[in-house]
Amino acid sequence: MLKILKGAGGERVFRAATISALVLLAVFFLGIVISMLTYTDWDTFITALFSREILSAIRLSLTTATIAAVISLLIAVPVAYTISRSRFPGKDIVDSLLDLPIVISPVALGAALLVFFNTPLGSAINNNVIRFVFSVPGIVLAQITVISALAVRLLKSTFDGIDPRYAQVARTLGCSQPEAFFRVTLPLARDGLIASAILTWARAIGEFGATVMLAGATAMKTETLPTAIFLSLASADIEKAIAVIFVLVILAVAALLVIRKLIGRRYQI
């Protein structure tokens, strides 16, 4: 049986099989997007999109995701650099620990955060420093929890790809270690930084599980775009849900296009 797959015939069969898989997947994604169009018409779509609730959700999502992405990157740059360049005992364990948030369900992360804020330390922070539970800072914190690990992962591979000799040469040219980092390593990491910023931002926009656990799903208060989809469907308002889905699709496509435009190539995750 497998003998027929030898030679040029085998190549054709293999090519046909792999290409069909590609086409199937593409058609599937395109199909689910197009299917939504059959559920709505232009006027209801526009009315839903410009309703006070959805506009406020868009605003809230954009603000929280931007803050979360900026904070995550500020933390992830030194963390990723350390993991990429330094050798210290237990590095593998720390490295794996930082991968956990990527594989753990966001709902579990959000629930864990909520539990943390019920411990004495957590509730002291919640009551005296910043109120996270069922509030907007909670959204930002939930997003940071989910996306910072992704930012570290993306930036680590960026730093891994930068030859340390650039910084070494900078040192021999009179740069201190911090100077060499800011004048050489960071500029070399530019593409990776841009891509990580956009990808983590996009991931923050789409964050739902952890957010809904920690910040809740109060309409007009802690209602981000994914939460808006959830609330709309829960109240059987399909048109509104579809409007929000399209907003998310457009934001995602825009993010990917910007990466391509700025970096001039597809960024490998």
Add this chain to the structure above:
Amino acid sequence: MIEIKNLSLHLGEFRLKDISLSIKDGEYFVILGPTGAGKTVLMECIAGLHHIRAGEIWLGGTDITRLSPEERGVGYVPQDYVLFPFLNVFDNITFGLKGGKRTGDGVEERVNELAGLTGIAHLLHRDTRSLSGGEKQRVALARALAPSPGILLLDEPLGALDQRTAKYLRLELNRVHRELGLTTIHITHDLTEALGMADRVAVVRNGRVEQVAPPEEMLFYPESEGVADFIGAPNILDCDYCRDLGQGIAEVGCGSLKLTVPHEGGNISKVAILPRHVYISETRPPGLSVNGFQGIITTIEPAVSTVRIRVQVADNNLMVEIPSYMYEEMDLAVNQEVFLILRMRRIRCFSGRS
């Protein structure tokens, strides 16, 4: 003056074992050794890129063993140049000037001066990625020289270049060294390069310094089997007489051979030429041939990528080494009559101790 005292370092698969070297001010010092000998690691130690646990490095009377690279005032041109790809040529050169500033306080003049010295004045506003290997090397050199370092470290500066560019750049490096009088350490695995450029050569093998000597002495008196092995046994001829012909040339008599050789004064007692610097031909070369001789092939031994041919010329035995491909194109056999040319500029002379 650079002094390395009992430096030992263990770094991955590389090992430096108890290295002691003393390099004089203004000297062009070549570290010669096969790939993997630890030459680059040694240079990186001088540049301050490794933590040194055993041994000391002194530069001009100061112990720099524990100083960080930016405190050492060392100009470093790494292998493959490592130019900053996000900066153009001009900005690469100014990188090491105080705080990397681009204008004012004679920055422009300094860059022009360096560009003139290294022959890259026409490239200043080019993107470094569009430069050829030789051009990149010049830019890397200008960048390293910009902060006026106390010493210059060149790691295989000619290694990645094609032969013609390398030959030209070699002369340029010698000229730059002459003009600046800067103590220079140059790493190479190429014997001809080392012999042609160095004031003194250190042969490094397996992380150990095997011999430090001027090129001639290295060639005529290798101190260890390792050095002799690496140098590959040159043809050494004892001279009976030496007659100065003026213009830096002398005639020497070695048995029945009369040779014209480069002469820098003194009574030449021995001459040497590497087997690879002897031309062999089946037919008499046309034109006036300086140092041309006729001989008989006695043995032919194929080596890895070369063929070694022993030729009897009167009462002398000369070893000739040619690349295998060249051998295959020729039609050589034992007992055949052949013609040799000993390239005059490649002949090394030794006067003094015999």
